Amino acid sequence: MIKYSALFCYLLLLTIEIHARGRIVKRKTTTKAPKYTIESWPGKWFPHPPLPKDSWKGKWFPYPPYTNGQTLRDQHAKNTLSASEICDDGKQNIGVDHDPSDVRQTFEHLCLANRSSYSPNMDREAFRIEYFIPPAYVAPSKCLNETINYDTALPTYGAFRPIPPKYGSYTYLPAQRWVSSLSRGAIVMLYHPCAYSGQVKLLQDTLRACLYRHIITPTQALSPERALALLAWGKSLEMSVVDENLVVDFIRQNAGKGPNVPSKQQNISKTYQAGLLQEAHLVTDENDEEVCGYREDM
Template sequence: MFIWHYLTLLCLGFALIDAKSIKKSQANLLEPTLDPDEKLGKIGKSPPDISNDVQRVQVPLGATPGKNGWQGKWFPHAPGQQQEAIELKMKSTTEEVPPLEFTTKDGWQGKWFPQAPGEPHLVKKKPLVDNKTKSGKSTTQDTWQGKLFPQGPNESHKTKQSSCDDGKSNLAVDFDPNDIRDSLNFLCISSNHSLYQPDLSREAILTEHFLPSAYLPPAKCLNESISYSHLPATNGPYRPMPAEYGTYSYLPPQRYVRNLAEGAIVMLYHPCAFPGQVKQLQDIVGGCLYRHLVSPSLALSPQRPLALLAWSRSLEMSVVDRQLAADFIQKHAKQGPLAPEELSRLIVKRQTYKEGLLREAHLVNTADDYELCGYLQEDM
């Protein structure tokens, strides 16, 4: 009896413990998630009516969707088409290719390169000797209708001369150094030398010709003749190639005017002038600057057979005046429309006219003549 009561109490104890654990576990359970419509109904609002906007489709439980009920596209394939796609792919990869014999000349309308299938490879060889030249005769102008450059067969080589100015060709337009008739330009043929005797009472004449500041003299080729409105010429057209600086047996004005344009001083003397006076003036000019030219000229008068020329200016003298000559050079040298800032860079590269050149000019200080007549100022 005692044992029975003891078992009864033990069972009641276990039952009480289980009830407490169940109640405690219910306190930790989350509240079940409600449908949006149920939530709206729970808080007192009616759910919206969407029966007109949404079409509900019910699919029986366990049924699989098929092609008849689906209007869209299937990816990667519709149900039941997987095996068909694999079979089609295998069929396309095992498609037979027609043999080469079907693609022959009969079925091809174009051209084959280098030859059609089945034809042997042909190599065309060009004969080394033409049938027309087997006899050993070379092609000449008789068989060639065009022009041969630079000359035809069996013709001597011809050098085309410059049509403008190279300083050596067509010089007879101005002065021909090889023609004895042009030697009258530098020979004294006067029978009365006393006309050229120095006269201390005869004053020097300074002549200036006005030119616009923008005036640029034209350079003319040797196919045109050049004449001047005044003598001795100090401005106007000239030949493109300048003369080499120095002393000449004769230098035509068409040449030295080009040098005047770049700031040179030209000394002219009559062939009948007294040699002592010529030598004295020549020493003054050669000692004042590098860019100078010396030449005889018949353009000077017997009364004043000595002259110094600059661009658009001339000084004619009967007797050499050392101070007057130095002042003229210092004032008017290195002036002209073509006067360069640095002549030394030009004279090294350019070509010059040298026909009749006796002695080249020597440097006084530099080719740019930065100081004019410096030694004369020390002596005076």
């Protein structure tokens, strides 16, 4: 009788253990990983979510994935074309480069040095410089949230702001704006605030008589030896004394040349006008069909 009781107890314990193991195994096999949807996923997607969602409030890099049937290239092109409306309107936040209404930035057009050291010197030759720009180079248009710096004191190419300045004379125009004009084929005249006024007037009168697409602005970047300069895309002419023949030759050779020269049908809807003193007047037409036409002898 004792043997049967012991055997019964053994079988009972074995049954309980088998059931316990079965429950453990079953518990392991039924455990499932949590399901995440695109909206509830707490991590980060790389390079972008598997499916785009209009409800995404974050930032895409480098630009949003496929949306409304558009490809990535189409979306990027759209963002590029509308950059001038998004990041620069020519009025707000311009103090990053120069704000003429800010008294702390008025020194640019003031003569703060000895004016006699900037007197014209007939014996000092003019400097004519031409920079090599690779044919594949594309100058970037940068928003006001990016700082633009140049490697030279008188930049003739490089990055610029999206909104170009209106053609004419300024109390002071920063390089980030007039480099944009150079890319559109304009000629930029620079003069030091301490430069001899008679030479400044002679150079600006010559430039105004030659073409409509021009910019005139003072700058502290010019040296006492050569306080006057003309710039074109990738080229510069620095001088102490205005040689009208040399000036006209430089303008004729370089006017209308640049990577972003507007077509005859193209109309610039928005322009930068902060500090504009005098708007440029037409010589022939807005496209400057004839440059320096008054000088038929050249």
